[in-house]
Amino acid sequence: MTPEEPRHDRLHTVTITCPDDPQEWRDKARRLAAAEIPPGMIRWTETDETATDLFGTYCETTDIPPARRTVRASRAFLHLAGSVLLHRDRARFPALYRLLWRLQGAPHLMENRGDPDVHRLMIMAGQVRRDIHKMRAFVRFRHIGTPDGEERYIAWFEPDHHIVRANSSFFINRFASQNWSILTPDLCLHWNGTELSETAGARKSDAPAEDATEELWQRYYASIFNPARLKISMMVREMPRRYWKNLPEARLIPELIAGAQAREAAMVETGADPFPGPPPETLQEIAAGIATCRACPIGCNGTAAVAGQGPEKARLLIVDEQPGEAELSQGSPQTGHAAQIRSRLFPHSRITYAIKHFKFTQNGNFRLPKPADARETDICRRWLNAERRIIRPDIILALGPRAGRAILGRTPSLERERGQFIPLPDGSRLILTAHPASFNALSPESRQKAEEKLQNDLDLIPQDCLQPAPEPGLSAE
Amino acid sequence: MSSLSITERLEILADAAKYDASCASSGTDKRHSRDGKGIGSTQGSGICHAYAPDGRCISLLKILLTNHCIFDCHYCVNRKSSNVRRAKFTPEEVVDLTLSFYRRNYIEGLFLSSGIIKSSDHTMEQMTEVARSLREDHGFRGYIHLKTIPEADQDLIARAGRWADRVSINVELPTEKGLAELAPDKNGTRIENAIAHIGNVITEAKDARKRFRHAPRFAPGGQSTQMIVGADAANDSQIIGRAGLLYSRYSLRRVYYSAFSPISEASAVLPLKRPPLIREHRLYQSDWLVRFYGFSVTDVQNATDATGMLPLDIDPKLAWALRYRDSFPVDINAAPKDMLLRVPGLGTKAVGAILQARRHHRLRLDDLSRLTRSIAKIRPFVITANWKPTLLTDRIDLKKRLTPQSVQTELFT
Numbered sequence: 001m002t003p004e005e006p007r008h009d010r011l012h013t014v015t016i017t018c019p020d021d022p023q024e025w026r027d028k029a030r031r032l033a034a035a036e037i038p039p040g041m042i043r044w045t046e047t048d049e050t051a052t053d054l055f056g057t058y059c060e061t062t063d064i065p066p067a068r069r070t071v072r073a074s075r076a077f078l079h080l081a082g083s084v085l086l087h088r089d090r091a092r093f094p095a096l097y098r099l100l101w102r103l104q105g106a107p108h109l110m111e112n113r114g115d116p117d118v119h120r121l122m123i124m125a126g127q128v129r130r131d132i133h134k135m136r137a138f139v140r141f142r143h144i145g146t147p148d149g150e151e152r153y154i155a156w157f158e159p160d161h162h163i164v165r166a167n168s169s170f171f172i173n174r175f176a177s178q179n180w181s182i183l184t185p186d187l188c189l190h191w192n193g194t195e196l197s198e199t200a201g202a203r204k205s206d207a208p209a210e211d212a213t214e215e216l217w218q219r220y221y222a223s224i225f226n227p228a229r230l231k232i233s234m235m236v237r238e239m240p241r242r243y244w245k246n247l248p249e250a251r252l253i254p255e256l257i258a259g260a261q262a263r264e265a266a267m268v269e270t271g272a273d274p275f276p277g278p279p280p281e282t283l284q285e286i287a288a289g290i291a292t293c294r295a296c297p298i299g300c301n302g303t304a305a306v307a308g309q310g311p312e313k314a315r316l317l318i319v320d321e322q323p324g325e326a327e328l329s330q331g332s333p334q335t336g337h338a339a340q341i342r343s344r345l346f347p348h349s350r351i352t353y354a355i356k357h358f359k360f361t362q363n364g365n366f367r368l369p370k371p372a373d374a375r376e377t378d379i380c381r382r383w384l385n386a387e388r389r390i391i392r393p394d395i396i397l398a399l400g401p402r403a404g405r406a407i408l409g410r411t412p413s414l415e416r417e418r419g420q421f422i423p424l425p426d427g428s429r430l431i432l433t434a435h436p437a438s439f440n441a442l443s444p445e446s447r448q449k450a451e452e453k454l455q456n457d458l459d460l461i462p463q464d465c466l467q468p469a470p471e472p473g474l475s476a477e
Numbered sequence: 478m479s480s481l482s483i484t485e486r487l488e489i490l491a492d493a494a495k496y497d498a499s500c501a502s503s504g505t506d507k508r509h510s511r512d513g514k515g516i517g518s519t520q521g522s523g524i525c526h527a528y529a530p531d532g533r534c535i536s537l538l539k540i541l542l543t544n545h546c547i548f549d550c551h552y553c554v555n556r557k558s559s560n561v562r563r564a565k566f567t568p569e570e571v572v573d574l575t576l577s578f579y580r581r582n583y584i585e586g587l588f589l590s591s592g593i594i595k596s597s598d599h600t601m602e603q604m605t606e607v608a609r610s611l612r613e614d615h616g617f618r619g620y621i622h623l624k625t626i627p628e629a630d631q632d633l634i635a636r637a638g639r640w641a642d643r644v645s646i647n648v649e650l651p652t653e654k655g656l657a658e659l660a661p662d663k664n665g666t667r668i669e670n671a672i673a674h675i676g677n678v679i680t681e682a683k684d685a686r687k688r689f690r691h692a693p694r695f696a697p698g699g700q701s702t703q704m705i706v707g708a709d710a711a712n713d714s715q716i717i718g719r720a721g722l723l724y725s726r727y728s729l730r731r732v733y734y735s736a737f738s739p740i741s742e743a744s745a746v747l748p749l750k751r752p753p754l755i756r757e758h759r760l761y762q763s764d765w766l767v768r769f770y771g772f773s774v775t776d777v778q779n780a781t782d783a784t785g786m787l788p789l790d791i792d793p794k795l796a797w798a799l800r801y802r803d804s805f806p807v808d809i810n811a812a813p814k815d816m817l818l819r820v821p822g823l824g825t826k827a828v829g830a831i832l833q834a835r836r837h838h839r840l841r842l843d844d845l846s847r848l849t850r851s852i853a854k855i856r857p858f859v860i861t862a863n864w865k866p867t868l869l870t871d872r873i874d875l876k877k878r879l880t881p882q883s884v885q886t887e888l889f890t
Contacts, residue, residue, distance in 0.1 A: 108837050113830040114844030137524050141581040153580060173509035174518040177616075178580060193513060216574075217583050219484050223491035224529060224539060229736070229754055231532025239528040249527055257530050374549075374558025410661045411549050411558055 012064070013043045016093065020162035022085040026078075029097055034067035039101050044093030069104075076110040077103060083125035086132075086162045095121055131161045136170055138243050139182060142211035153180040156207035156246055164189060168196055183207050204246075214248040221249035227260035279386045283312060286390075290356040290383050296376045303358040308387055309333050310342070310350025313469040316461060317393035318342055319384070319403040321435060322355035324369055337436040338399055345458065348468040352387055354398075354406035355380050377405050393428055395465055397458075400435030418457055433457035486564040487574070493544040493555050494590055497647075498703055498733040500525075502536045502585035502620040505642040505698035515616020517579060517586070519642070523620070524585050537588040537622060538578050542566055542603055546592030550649070550660035552708045552737060555592045565594075568607045575611060579619055586620030586642070587611070593626060601629035601637065608640035622698070627663075627671035634671065635678055635695070643698035643730070646672050648723065651716045655709030675700050676727040699730035706760060707752030708737040712785030714778045717763055721774030724767070734760045759787045766794060769825055770818045790880050795821040798858060799876055808860040810839050821879075822854035854879060 014028050032042060073081075077100065084092050099117045103109050112118060141153035153175070157164075164187045171182065172191060181190045183202040190197045235253075244250035275295065280286045290305040299305075306323035309332045320338035333339050333351045342349050354377060360367035372380070384406050388396070398404045404412040407430055408422070414434060422430040433454055439447050481489075502523030509518040525534035543565035544555040554561055566574075575587045589607055593600050604623055611617035623641040625634050638644050646668060650656045653665045675696070682695030702723060704716065711719075720732040736757035763780075766772040780797040781787050788796050798805060798821045807816050809831060817828045830848045834840060839862040846852040857866050857875060 111833045112837060112844075114834050114840065114847045116847070119847045133524070137526050139582050143581065155582070170518075173511050175516065175580070175582075176509075176511050176513045177516050211581065213577050213581060216484055216487060217578060217581070219488050220491050220538070220578075221527060221529065221535065223488045224495050224535060226495045226529075226531045226533070229531045231754070232530055234532030235528040235530050238525065238534065247527065253530055260530065373560065375560060378558075405558075410551075 011041055011043060012037055013045060014093075015045045015047060017047045019046055020086055020165050022082050025085055025093065025096070026081065028064070029100055030071050030073075031064045031067070032097070033071040033100055033104065034069055035065040036068050037065070039094060039098040042094070042097060044090065044097070046090065071100070071104065072107070073100060073103060074107065074110050080110070080121055080125050083128045084121050086128045086166060087124045088161045089124065092121075092124060095124075128161050128163060131159055132163045132167055134243065135159055135163060135167050138239075138247060139171075140214075140246065140248060141180060142208040143213065144208050151179065153178055154207050155180070155182045156202075156204050157182060157184050158242075158246065159184060162186070165198075172196065218249050218252055222252050222256060225256055225260075227256075230257065230260050232257060275382055279382060279389075281386070281390070283307070283387070283390060286383055286386055293356065293383070295382075296379045298355060298357045298359045298372060298376055298380075301357065301359070303360075304328055304331065305356040306331060306333060306353060306358075307356070308350055308352030311348060311469065312350075312391060314348060314350035314391055315394045315467075315469050316346050316349035316397060316465040317388070317391055317395070318346070318349055318351045318397045319399065319407060320351060320353050321400050321402045322353050322369070322372060323358050325358070325367065328358055341397075341436075341458070346461070346465055349397075349465065350391060350393070352384065354384060354403045356383055371402060374405060374411060377402055378409070381406050381409070388426065388428075392426070395461055396424070396428055396430045397461065398430060398432050400438065401432075403435070404430075404432045418453070419460070421460065431457055431460050481564055483570065483574075486566060487540070489562050489564040490541045490544060490566060491539065493541045493561070493592075494539045494588070496554065496735060497539060497588070497590055497624065498533075498735040499622065499645065499701055499731065500534055500536045500539060500588065501622075501643070501698075501701070501731065503698075504730060505620060506694070508618040510616065510618050515618055516576070517617050517619035519585075519618065519620055526583055526585065536585045537620060538575055538584045538586070539588040540566070540571070540574075540590075542568075542571065542589060542591035542600070542607070543594055544592045545594045547595075548593055548660070548662040550663065552649075552659050552705055568603055568610060571607045572610050572615065575619075576615060576617070579617070584619075586617075586622070588622040588624070590624035591626075593628075597626045597628035598630050598633060601626050601633040605633060605637045605640065608637060612640045620698070625671070625675070627668045631671070631674055634675060638675065638678060638682075638696040639693055641696055641698075643701060644675055644696045645701045645703070646675070647703045648672070648719075649703070649705060650709055651704050651706075651711040651719045652709060655711060659708060672700065672702065672723070672727050672729075676729075680728070700727070701729055701731040701733060703733040703735055706734050706736050706757055712781070713756070713760060713763070713787045714781045714785035716760060717767075717774055717777050717781075720764060721767065732764065734764075753789060755789050756787075759789060759793055763787060763793045766797075770794070771815045772797070772819075791876065792821070794819070795854075795879060802875075805858045806860045806866050807858060809845060810835050810860075810862060820855060820858050822849060822851055822858075824849075 012032070014032065016025055018024055081096050084096055095117065099109070099121060102117065109115060110118060113122060135157060139155045139157050141155045143151065143153050145151050164182065164184050168189050171180065171189070175191070177193070179192055181188060183206055186201045188199045188202050190199065244253070280289050287307040290307060293299045293305065306327050318338050318341065320333065320336060323333065324336055326335040327333050333353070338351050342351055355372045358367070359370045359372050359376070361370045396407055398407050401411055401414050404414070407424070412432055414432065418432045418434070422432065424430055434450060436454065439450050442450060502519070503521065505519050507520055510516050523536055525536045527535040529535060541555070543563070544561065545563050545565060546555045546557055549557040571587070571589065578584045579586070587607070589604055591600050591604055608621050608623055611621065621641045622643045622645065623637045625637055625644050625646050627646050634644070648668055649660055649663065656663055656665045678695055679699060682692065685692035686694070704719070706716065723729050723732055734757050736752050736754055763777045766777055767774060776797060777793060780793045780800060787793050798819065804819065807820050809817070814828060814832060817823055817831060818825070827849045831840065834844065834848070841862045842852065842856070842864045845855065845859070845861055849855060856864065857879070860866070
């Protein structure tokens with residue numbers, strides 16, 4: 001044995017001084033592999049652990065023996081190593097070296113992802129890439145302004161792996177125009193608008209404790225969350241709990257989850273069907289039902305309900321918006337605009353209301369009529385729909401858009417949809433017109449025009465509606 | 478309106494925006510602001526900056542410019558006849574909010590939608606102004622997604638695309654009938670025409686950029702759309718078919734599904750019970766099958782049951798495999814790529830790894846187990862060097878053996 005012969009039986013200790021610099025490992029690994037030092041003969045350490053080698057079985061190798069072969073590494077291997085070397089697990093060095101060693105005899109090894117060594121390193125690389133990605137996602141800057149006008153955005157972040165330096169260009173590309181610092185336990189990055197500098201690791205207390213905008217962000221987070229769909233496992237998978245302590249919005253998570261069920265229940269409650277039973281089938285049932293209906297605030301305001309009036313087999317059904325004081329006192333539709341139209345033009349028609357009770361605002365001693373809102377109209381449709389099923393009119397005349405909504409289930413456009421027959425699913429036809437009460441506020445000229453238009457709409461009603469229906473039913477009321 | 482603080486308005490307008498499913502910030506040009514002018518960057522893939530307890534990612538500041546609306550669509554919480562609190566942002570306020578969130582790394586950019594105030598054109602102008610101001614006045618290079626209004630003037634929509642990375646128009650409901658019933662002010666033909674128009678402009682802009690380096694960009698992130706699932710009677714087969722048409726006709730990037738969820742101030746004509754969330758998930762899986770797994774729309778439709786619905790207990794790929802058992806088992810070491818992609822439990826990455834690895838040696842079951850997530854799910858459908866399923870695909874109880882056993886009971890029904 002000549003003195004130059006490398007000693008393969010000797011154990012080599014190789015120390016990596018800079019854990020996130022792939023180049024250092026690559027240089028050392030290449031020289032070791034070139035000297036044909038087998039994987040089992042190397043102990044890889046990082047700077048901070050050389051002192052803890054209690055038994056002194058390894059000695060630091062400064063003189064790696066000279067090369068005995070050329071080492072080849074595929075691009076795929078270098079790419080993999082570039083990620084794996086940033087991993088915090090110390091096993092990364094021997095695992096990578098073993099793969100490099102095996103690669104010399106099996107150049108296509110990297111293509112076999114099912115190989116246990118390749119598989120394990122692929123998983124480690126995936127963990128590093130994920131950590132890089134999560135840092136980009138979860139760094140939260142806090143803004144501070146100094147008295148001399150300098151502004152700075154400072155973040156505290158705790159990465160799992162040695163990825164801070166690898167991420168610096170991402171943050172420079174994104175935030176080059178603002179001064180920022182990212183503080184981590186191992187390393188801090190500082191950008192001053194033109195160049196990047198590094199300092200040693202910091203503590204969480206070195207970063208600012210708060211930023212006024214965070215409250216706005218928390219409100220946003222709470223509002224964009226949809227309590228009707230709770231998928232906590234999905235959230236935790238993508239935003240693991242260990243990150244929560246540094247995310248301002250994560251503080252809200254427990255209360256959002258706790259409140260979600262209650263919020264959804266409340267939503268369903270407000271939208272719930274107020275009428276659990278089957279719809280009424282006779283006019284008497286309707287009259288009895290509306291008298292006790294408390295499904296919306298109008299029903300609860302203490303006024304009496306007013307049922308429809310007219311023959312049960314009427315060809316024309318006139319739908320007015322809601323009863324007024326006079327109808328309330330008489331208990332039937334007799335004096336209002338609709339009643340006037342009926343008595344003047346269509347004596348054999350039937351009148352009913354979209355809203356069965358009287359909605360009003362109190363003004364001193366007077367109760368002024370107040371239009372029902374869409375939700376109230378929609379709730380009250382149950383009674384009108386039942387009435388339509390019983391009467392089966394040929395024509396429905398709706399006075400005003402709210403009456404139109406009660407028939408159509410949507411708020412119609414009066415200007416666009418009046419002056420024509422609107423076919424309805426049950427075979428009847430709707431004529432939509434303005435409510436005569438709305439003319440009161442108009443100037444004399446406009447009022448005349450409005451009345452002409454109303455008359456035009458009324459002229460659409462076929463002549464046979466003037467006659468009683470062929471088999472006149474009894475008036476229900 | 479002005480009496481509401483910015484926080485209150487943010488709450489109202491974010492709350493109103495949460496029914497838009499898309500939060501993607503991916504697929505646009507790569508940009509950065511290394512030059513120190515402006516702010517922001519985009520890369521190929523998006524970043525999800527936070528996740529809400531509903532499992533959805535928060536990538537963009539997703540808000541409405543206003544929730545005042547002159548339309549009366551039943552499924553929408555902001556419809557004219559709803560009693561929700563109304564609020565409005567000015568374009569400047571949205572710009573400031575976006576920038577102050579972006580500077581703190583809360584978001585990738587802005588997703589701006591709006592209720593329709595005054596007119597469609599007026600609203601579209603305001604939204605475009607937000608995007609323009611971000612880009613021109615502040616040099617913002619982050620992501621902008623504008624929900625455009627189909628009724629607006631086409632030139633306005635075209636201007637929006639100059640500033641935005643992605644534009645989208647919601648088709649809202651899978652069938653024309655559903656749209657007529659639930660969104661009386663909207664017009665299906667008009668919506669499709671607008672989608673087609675945007676599609677054309679995107680294609681033209683791409684062509685122009687091939688020839689002229691400085692041709693203006695138009696929505697480099699493409700366009701997407703959204704359908705509400707479970708608000709009308711459309712079944713999965715119809716939904717898949719509609720999505721297939723939209724993809725093929727207008728080269729959309731994505732069709733999003735939004736499971737109808739009970740909204741506060743719900744309209745009386747809507748179903749009260751939400752569809753199971755898993756239905757939305759199964760539709761997304763079927764969407765993936767068509768886009769990445771070489772399934773045709775008809776293939777996926779064949780996996781639905783007699784009522785045209787995808788099974789909820791198993792994924793659509795498994796459902797297809799169970800129906801077409803004679804196509805299995807597939808020889809991992811010999812089958813072509815498109816057959817490997819049809820094996821339940823094999824994803825596109827696993828198939829890529831199999832194709833690469835089998836060039837060098839015959840794969841065994843343990844090789845396969847390292848390439849995939851769950852070998853148990855795959856085993857009945859494959860042949861490897863040391864494994865052959867013995868008539869397993871003929872077993873009547875195969876579905877039961879593969880269906881996840883511990884099904885969580887529905888909590889909120």
